[in-house]
Amino acid sequence: MSTPDTAPLIEVLGRAARRAAREMARASTGQKNAALLAIAARLRGAAPDLLAANQEDVAKARVAGLDAAALDRLGLSAAGVELMARGLEEVAALADPIGAVSELVTRPSGLQVGRMRVPLGVVGIIYESRPNVTIDAAALCIKSGNAAILRGGSEAHTCNLALAGLIRAGLAAAGLPAHAVQQVETTERAMVGAMATATQYIDILVPRGGRSLIERLIQEATVPMIKHLEGICHVYIDSGADIAQAIAIADNAKTQRYGTCNTMETLLVHADIAAQVLPALAAIYADKGVELRGDLRTRELIPGIGSATELDWRTEYLAPILAIRVVEDLDAAIEHINTYSSRHTDAIVTRDYARALRFLREVDSASVLVNASTRFADGFEYGLGAEIGISNDKLHARGPVGLEGLTSQKYVVFGHGEIRR
């Protein structure tokens, strides 16, 4: 909720964003791309200043006692600045989604009815310490013709304000409103709540951060959100699967990176193939230091490991720990996944055509894969070109969200004087 302190601030930001949003909705593709490229050029030019601003943030954070992982996320290098600039150029190279008319049909009335893609309006983005989010989020909002209100983490505040200045300059250079992207200038924590309830000024909220931020927003937010809670992802190895393929996928899905949301957290194995894959996999996981926790039948095949409880099926470890369960058949696997999965990403390894199709249809998750590692579930691998976030929700946007998730479709009707009888 807005407090007496935040209410005037959110009103100033919100009104400016609404005005800018109208101009951005009209902006040509050329103008939007010119702004993105102008920001990229300014970023490269200002690299020394940005690194100095970041050093200031890092020094303060060190004094404040931030842990090593958080300091790592906060840190910005010359290579990091170059990556941000290239990110802007990549978004400039993407097709402009705005104005595209699809599904145009001629109706018996004579009217031609289609749907035109349009911006949402004002996007609110709440994120933590990574400074690159400021640029990535600004780029996607500009390209999709939206205005943005960015609320970055207080640790990165000096650098974020410097980045916001470059963005404003780039927008103005392209003849677009400088207020199209606004960085909240106070680090007051109450601004998070104020943004989350500013339904009159913000059309969609994209929180990017840890579980505590998201859980707080689920309680407080009345602005609709594209939110990503957690990734409890599964691989199910079907009977008759290609053994080498199954082992490679189960290995990759768990060990390629431990801390990502599309990492496998529970492995399900059909009883008929368990004896062929589990001992081999156990050796690989042991080599890589992955702790295994299994149900009774798993423990019979991999002696000495801990037992998996109900709590394990519900846990996103984000760590070298894996829960394993032997299941009777495809139905049991789907039942387990639809009960315990966070509906993020789940995969089957199979050679059976009908079971592959049933898994694709019946598993109720944002991404469902056949014979591929869960690690592929992201916006870049899916070809979205860029990713503003990943949605665990079913409404509006599901799974990796790119430019299209920041747009809506309105009906457009081409008539010739038709009236209704």
Next chain:
Amino acid sequence: MSTPDTAPLIEVLGRAARRAAREMARASTGQKNAALLAIAARLRGAAPDLLAANQEDVAKARVAGLDAAALDRLGLSAAGVELMARGLEEVAALADPIGAVSELVTRPSGLQVGRMRVPLGVVGIIYESRPNVTIDAAALCIKSGNAAILRGGSEAHTCNLALAGLIRAGLAAAGLPAHAVQQVETTERAMVGAMATATQYIDILVPRGGRSLIERLIQEATVPMIKHLEGICHVYIDSGADIAQAIAIADNAKTQRYGTCNTMETLLVHADIAAQVLPALAAIYADKGVELRGDLRTRELIPGIGSATELDWRTEYLAPILAIRVVEDLDAAIEHINTYSSRHTDAIVTRDYARALRFLREVDSASVLVNASTRFADGFEYGLGAEIGISNDKLHARGPVGLEGLTSQKYVVFGHGEIRR
């Protein structure tokens, strides 16, 4: 919020709906169509019982002092029963949206990535006295593979329970779970609030009713809604428009029906053409008993009419009243519409190509029409085949909502053993 009375009830309904939703998601097109046709056959067979049940409701409502308009909405005739049965048959004839995979592309990784249309899960529908909504809503939920919890108006309760019995029997006859469509069996008003906050059991809420219901739900609901608030619709007559066409459209948009949400409430006229169209239109409106309220320049052209105030620009009359404003140019028209429109439906009458395209792009409403009456903005005219409601929102569903609005898309990935490097 759930009260001590409603909490156990919503839990029973919700758990049964969740179980049924899983089965409905797997149901074949043939099964779903068989259920729809079985319900249609049972409706026709039970027509005398339904009319008797409705008579009981109407008698009670008359004693309770319902006004004539409400009694009219509540009443059911033999023709009305036949219309419901045909509605079921029409929904059975629509293409099944579920399982369709679109946008399938092959990525550099070798993966084929597409999007599969899937049901949302459980749809909650809250409506008032019209008994036909029970059947229309059930039909759309069944066809889209969802489960439904229906909360009809207390006035129509006897008839709604009879309809719910026929729906259950039809579902069971097709081998589908009878609990896929549940009618709330209590008329307690608290159930509305309980449904609106049952986020664990209901995925989307579709309120169909008057302003007071919607405004209550905007305050209370935490379940996402497809909601329709009001239709403050505009026609803008551009300079150089075809005079006869402009007059026909402005007449039709206001007078074809007064009480519908896509009826024009404000007419905007370019200053250069006002003298050519307004006097002729005033004569037509006078003939039909439409009260006009104009700004200063309108009153100069149509002497004797009342003056339009700021409040008129913001009012959905749903009555033979029309506000008129003369504007300087297209920009002023778009500015007026984007300020006062309820973002429902707005139309331009023009012969100018560039201005037609600008109006389509820049008016931020769910339906934007060129040279056609606003009265065309509905699901049937747009070819959706059926309509569960109209959305004034931008997220998920915008404008008339058909089967597709009750679905979501998940990513499906066809692999060949790919792992991520």
